[in-house]
Each structure stands twice: as C-alpha cells, then as structure tokens.
Amino acid sequence: MPRQIWAPIALLGAVGAGALSLAPATAPAEPLGASRHIEARLESETATPAPGQRVRLAFMLRAEPGWHGYWLNPGESGAPPSVGWNLPQGVSGGDLRHPAPETLTLGGLVSYVHEGSYALMSELRVPRDAQPGTALPVTATLNLLACSDQACVPETKTLNLELTISDGKVPPPTRRRFDSLSARIPRPIAEEAEARVADGQLFVSLKPPRGIDPTTVRLYALSNDHFEPSATQTARVEDGQLVIRVPTRLKDPPASLKAVLSSGASSFAVSARPGSSRARAGAESLPGGPAPFAAVADPAAADAPPSGRPAAASPDRRRVAPVSSAEGPASPTLLMAFLGALLGGLILNLMPCVFPILSLKALSMVRSGRTESAARTEALAYGAGAVLVCLALGAGLIALRAAGSQVGWAFQLQDPRVILVLVLLTFAIGLNLAGMFELRSFGFGERLAGRNGAGGAFWTGALAAFVATPCTGPFMGAALGAALMLPAAGAMLVFAGLGIGLALPFLLVGFVPAARRRLPKPGAWMNTFRRILALPMFLTALALAWVLGRQSGVEGMTVGLAATLLLTLGLWWLGHRQTLGVRRSWAPALPLMLAAFAAILVVPADPPARASSGSREIGLKEPFSPARLAELRARRVPVFVDFTADWCLSCKVNERLAIDTERVRGAFQQAGVVILVGDWTNGDPAITRFLAEHGRNGIPYYLFFAPGEPGKELPQILTPSLLEEAARRAGGADS
The missing domain is CATH 2.60.40 (Immunoglobulin-like)
Known part of the structure; x- marks a missing residue:
C-alpha cells in the first residue's frame, strides 16, 4: 500500500484508539460522607423534578475492605437492606433495586452479598398536581447489616435531599451517570x-x-x-x-x-x-x-485444598469461582456476529447514497486503464477507509456506553450537526456528479495519492461507510447487538466485518480481472450515467434536510438551507473558474464553502418538542414507553412495537410498504392491536435501554405481543401479509 495513505489511516486509527481510551477500566471512586463500615449517600438524577415525573434515585454505598452488605435475598445468613421514606403528602418512594450479588462462603454458610462500591436504585414519584416552586424535602432511612469475617453490625443511615418542583430537566452528565448505574440492575x-x-x-x-x-x-x-x-x-x-x-x-x-x-x-x-x-x-x-x-x-x-494437604487456618471465606469449559460459546457467537455484520455491510451497498459512489469509483477504475497493481491498491485503500470508519464508530460506541451513555448504533446521526455535515457532503457530491464543478477524478483526497488515486479511494470508502451505517438492515441487527455483549476485541472484530462487507464489491472489482471485464466498456455513455447518479445523491440530501428539520425544527432547517445555498454558490464559482481555465480556481470559493460548513456551530443542537404521534384509542399509534407497554400487556391488549427514526431508510420503507398500508391498518383495528412507536431520531435513553435489554443496539426493530404471550421478534423486512397474520393470531389468542 503506498505510503501516501498511511497518514489518513494512522489518523483514523488514532481516533479509534482515543475513543477506546475514554472507557475507564474501573469507575472512579467518589468521596462519600463519613459513616461506620458502609458509607452511604443519596443522589437524585434531578434537583428540579416536574409534576408527575418519576425521578431515579441512587443510594451510593461503599463497604470498607473486608466488610460487605447483603442482597435482597441474603442467602443462608445475613439480612437484606430496607428503606423507610419520610416524604410530603402525595409523594411516594419505590422499593430498592439491586445489582447482581456475589456469592460468599463464611463458616460453611453461603451468602449473597455486595462488596466494595455499589449502588441500590429506587424511584421517587411526584404527584401530577404538584405546584412549580414548591420545596420537596426527601428523607430516606436506610437500614443495613454490615458484616465481616468476624462480626456483623446493624447500621442505620438517615439521608436527605432538598428538591424543588420545576421543569424536570436532567443534566446530560447526570443522565449518563444514572444510565450507567441503572445498566447494572438485572435486565x-x-x-x-x-x-x-x-x-x-x-x-x-x-x-x-x-x-x-x-x-x-x-x-x-x-x-x-x-x-x-x-x-x-x-x-x-x-x-x-x-x-x-x-x-x-x-x-x-x-x-x-x-x-x-x-x-x-x-x-x-x-x-x-x-x-x-x-x-x-x-x-x-x-x-x-x-x-x-x-x-x-x-x-x-470452591477453595478446597488439594488432596493430602491441610487446609489453611484462615477464616472460611470463599467465593464461587469461574469455571473452565472445553466448549467456548464465545467463538460461535463471535463467528455468527462477524458473518452477520459482513452480510449486512454487503447489503448496505444498495443504499441510494452508497451505490452512486461505488459505481463511479468502479467505472473510473475501468476508464483510467489502471494496471493490476494499481487496481488492487485502490481496492485496498477503499476497503481500509470503510473498515477504519466502522472501527472508529464502533470504538466510539463502546467507549460512550462504557462511560454510561445510553447510545446505540448510528448514534452519530442523532446529532443535528452531524446531519448538517452530511447534507452538505451529499449535496456537494450530487453537484459534482451533475457537472457543476470537477475534481481531477471522482473522490476526495485524490491529490494525496498522486498518480494511483489510492488517497481518493480511501476517503471515498470512509465517506461511504459513514453515510451508509445509520440503519441496521438484514443480518446486521443481531450481529451488532451481540457485538456489545462481547469483549472489546471481539466487538471490534464485528465492526471490522461490517466495513469489510461494505468494501467487498470494490475489492471484487479490484482483485478479480474477470469482474472488471464484465463492467461496461468505457464510452460517452459514462457522462450520461454520471449525471443520472446525481439524482439519488440529491434525494439523499433532501431526505437528510428533512431529518434536520425534524431534529432541530424550522430554525435548524433554515440554517441548513442557508448553508447549502452558500456551498452551492461557492461550488458554482469554482466550476465557472475551472471552465475559464483560471489558476487556483478554488481560492475565491473557499471562504463560501468554509462558511457553509461553519453553520454547524449555530444549528440548534437541542431537539424541539415533538408532537405526540397517536392517541389512546385502540388500533391507533401511541408513543412508546415501557410503562405503557406493561399496562397494555396487563390488560391483555395485543401490541405491535415499532422502533424507528427519521434517518433510518429501512424503517421508512417498512412503514410505507407494510405498516401504514390499508390492509394492515384494517387487520390491526379488527384485532384491537395498539401500535407503540419508539422514535429514536434524536436518541432516547429509555428506548436505548429497552433495545439493549433485548440484545439490540440499532434499528429497525419490531416486536409483537399477543395477549398473554411473550414478545415475538419480527424480521427487519416486513410485509403486509406477515403483519396481518400476526394480527389474526392475536385476535384468536384474545378470544
């Protein structure tokens, strides 16, 4: 591989490594108030709860070395913790929710315990008629049994919080911290x-x-x-x-x-x-x-001494040891996840924003008459760009989740600033394909590679991967869900498989001469074909502009349109000067293009209020929430859960061709099916947690709950007949 592309490869590699380094190996210890053997502090995710809000609370506990507290079932000895609440009228506190315990043997008795630093979670329910500005004092009395190898000491902690009824806003760092604590509670x-x-x-x-x-x-x-x-x-x-x-x-x-x-x-x-x-x-x-x-x-x-050797005289303190097995379940899981990602990445090449890029790069290789060596070099460079971007996105995802953020695949598209950058890039590619301005050959970074175009291929592969990965198509959903349950090295291998799958067609063209020979012969038709391929790029830019408006409202879309206008003016000026043969044709247009991309600094990053997408009538759509799902299931109402986002192409195709058809609406209404829509456009921690509980970190994702039955996962490609059959079965089960 030519040395010119090692610099961008090293750059993206550093990005991935830096992202992984953000994930701490252990959570940093935090100072807690003075106590006896188990220190305690009560925290709330917001100091200004809103009327009707359910506020997460965390009892932050830390046992002294050699001491422990107990799980809700203490095992063969010990006592579970309990909490008593002193709250204003109408306010109620929830039960304690524990992380999974450790198993400890003392004196021949097995106990379920917590050691070191841990958190017990609870919930504060604020009444709907609470008046803004009202003080909300919270007092919790926590009763614990702290034990060591030698003694047990009952401890009582009286913990206080001073809250005020207001808007219920949760600072993002606090939300991430509580998401991390909640993630340790058994799913x-x-x-x-x-x-x-x-x-x-x-x-x-x-x-x-x-x-x-x-x-x-x-x-x-x-x-x-x-x-x-x-x-x-x-x-x-x-x-x-x-x-x-x-x-x-x-x-x-x-x-x-x-x-x-x-x-x-x-x-x-x-x-x-x-x-x-x-x-x-x-x-x-x-x-x-x-x-x-x-x-x-x-x-x-667990700690029995070898045969013939006396046991030590130290206290009988043992833990359950991990076991060894000749059968390694991680290997088949990793293999299946890798193959799923590989096939999913291959299918991503059919997306309208990727197919033109892939087609033009392949045809430009044929037209330029590359040698076998040059063709293979470009193919490897394109593959390197695609794989490294997928690795960087995967590393960022793993690091953010390790730091406590509830994010999933395509997390980058939940930020309107990223959407605006993609609007400008796809529109600029469309203008290039339409002939408004020219590059020496198709692909950004071409000058980095000199004669063989490897730099252009690298950056084109990187762009294709960044734009193509928002949705999880067939095979990708389970693969990416499994990736986050694997060790970091295994997860990164799955993300690499996604990039390899995305690069496979171009690798085939570069390494198999017979595949290049099957491509159409170069000719004047290629200019016409190039103009035609501008259309899907413009449509992609239009769709992204719509997503930008959905994410940041009219103000955000206005900023995006203004930036696009500046970019178009700059590229037209560039193209005009190229036609005149002026040297440094890009110089006057550069400030306009920089100003266009500088719009990301002013586009609103906070999502506007989203209108409810449905009503409480059976058969119509409602916003998804775990509480509403539980309520409907308790009433034996059939439920179809649709996790979607405005930037997810697969989701929109399923909605248009299956979910929102007259046939399916009639079948759902006849069976009394409620559709719960989980809108993930701007990211939603509750949806991310729910997806993670079901082994997913991307969309589309569909579940159907028949009365009295567990949820059934539906394929990522829906058909009206599939949904009609599910509705008929639900109607029969309900009767």
Missing part, C-alpha cells in the same frame, strides 16, 4: 423460563440471552424455598436452550420462580413457570449426573 428477559423437577434436580431452561457464557452462569433465587444457596449448579446450552441444574428438595416444580441470572458482567431478571416438553427433554436426557454440564461451582468446595 428483564421477555420470555419466561421453564422449571421442572426430576430425580431430586431442579432444571431451569430458557432461551440464552445474547452473549451469555454457560461457564460463568449462576442463578440467584429471590427465595431459598426452591434450592439451597450452597447447592452445586451446573449449566449448558442444549437445543438452543440454556439449561441450569441444581439439587432441590422439591417434588414438583414451583408455581413461580423468581431469580437473577448472572454471567460475568451481565445479569438478567428471570421468571420461571412449570416447564413444558422442552424443559422436560433437557431434564430427562441427563439423568446420570453433572458430568455433561459445565460446572458453575460448588461454593462449599
């Missing part, structure tokens, strides 16, 4: 687990959450009635189900088993009902013992 699994008892063993089976590792799985029950905390747990994946086995004294499966499933840094809230044939198959096929399973650990034997 609910949509599908119920199944429980079965056979031969003194309790079998719990469920669809494994994405990224789960059976070798590190442990089930923490909310009650000790189902099995002893010290019981040995074993787990494996069988027929697409995660099956956990644990000894029990029960003769029949419990009517309801509530538990937390923990695996590494991930944790999930599980609800199990008496099992069906699927759980029965998993139980009866393994009557002989735990050998075929991946052992989770026996707490009582």
